[in-house]
Amino acid sequence: MTPAQAIGTVCGVGYLRPAPGTWGSLAALPLAYGLHQLGGFPLLALATLASIPAGIWATKVMTAGSADHDPSEIVVDEVAGQWIALWAISLPAWLHSIEITALWPGWIAAFVLFRLFDILKPGPVGWADRQKGATGVMMDDIIAGILAAICVAALAFLSHGVLGM
Template sequence: MKAIASLCYVGFLKPAPGTWGSFAALPLAYVVHQIGGFMLLVALTTIAFGLGWWATQRVTANAVTDKDHDPSWVVIDELVGQWIALFPVSYGAGMMGIDITRLWPGWIAAFVLFRLFDITKPWLVGKADRMGTALGVMLDDVIAGVFAAIGVIALASLYHGVLM
């Protein structure tokens, strides 16, 4: 369970284990996209969410304080959120029939926006985080990933609609 929750122990890297977890999610997303495209990325994101929720429940079962319900080393939620943030990049590469690395600005935007929403926890992200449960641990990153994905789409639309 600890290996799943910590994303194969990436969560124990210091400093900023959440950033390390998000960073580790990038090459994994690349491999998943290369193997099966957008649909495989969506499917594995769903599986990772379920496994992450289960593992987080197990490792926080004896949590006493709010800090204990979401230990900094639990970063499987970062993988899920980061992959959601990359959905528009994966979908766009597949739709255009191009190598996903050609959409490198989208990768950077997805990473930066996801970390921004995950760290600052605005609106629904913070509400999910305050649930104080394993589901809240997972959901705050899902919502941050959705917000980041919307930001990636908005930035791509701006670039392609205005600047090109």
Template sequence: MRMVATFFGVGLLKPAPGTWGSLAALPVAYALLLIGGFWLLAISAFAVFFLGWIATKEVTKGKKDHDPSYVVIDEVVGQWIALFPVGYGAYMMQTSVEALWPGWITAFVLFRLFDITKPWLVGRADARNDALGVMMDDVFAGFFAALGVIALAALAHLVIM
């Protein structure tokens, strides 16, 4: 379970293991989008959420720290959620995911911003001090980042048109 929680050891990288986890999520998301498109990314995020919840519960069992920095599977799930608009946009426009490269950058930056600052529901989930809270704070951060990607894409399209 430690391999899952650390996303195959990525969480052991220093400094800023959460950022490394988010970065490591990007090429995996890219591969998922190439192999099966948006729906494979969405299904994978859902499945990895539950696997990550179990792994986080297992590696933190009996420990005081409910969210050790080496647990980055939550960042992987949150980053994938932040990329949903990119994957869905490519699917709907029938274009390559590479063509939406600004969305990749925006999703990464916004996800890290929301994950670090923990506004509103992100912070409330983190305050649970349990494995579900560890996973949910990144789900909310990913959701807010996805909304930001959508809003900024809409703004960019208005300016370009």
């Protein structure tokens, strides 16, 4: 496996079938947990930001000379997007010294919402998905992650702030 394939497929996770994007999102969860445990939100944010140019590079290399600009085995984009969705629980857990596993409903919401935005591709997610090249491959998932993070934060505010649960 080349370095580009290792990054693009997240060490082969992208070759799992069916639904390699879902497998990529699932793989992102324990990775995010480990990063958060090692260095809190700052390490998760740094890893996320590093995964974006690495993913663009890996995608360019893996798709060079191919008509398919977004092969299903490339799942580094799902990992980056899922990590962004998890920022909505990592940041408050880190700021308030809360064990991140105590926020388990947020993990579920982040996963489900990210997958929904990634699959349904509403608005800006669909626009980014239609862009050609490696940047477009990464951007739709980044935007889906941002939208999922906003929704997770809104759900947390509704649950804890408005409803007082």
